[in-house]
Amino acid sequence: MFQHLSLQQLSSRTISSSARRQVDNMVKEKQKLFQADNGIPVHLKGGAKDAILYRATMALTVFGSGFVVYELLNAAIPKKA
Secondary structure, three states, X not given: OHHHHHHHHHHHHHXXXXXXXXXXXXXXXXXXXXXXXXXXXXXXXXXXXHHHHHHHHHHHHHHXXXXXXXXXXXXXXXXXO
16 A cells, blocks of 8 residues: 555656746747748748658659559550560
């Protein structure tokens, strides 16, 4: 019984006394950034990181589509023996 009680006190003390990081609320700034009417599509308004991710996604999509067409043509046209 004593072990259970001391473990409970220790765990509650550890949780309640842990240091909490102060994080600034950036929602208002992000809302202003994404709602600005500056002609940039919303999927690119995040900056350079969004542009790189977008271009990488498009490159993988084009490559994957080309590879699928290549494999379908290989499967459709039988090889001569």
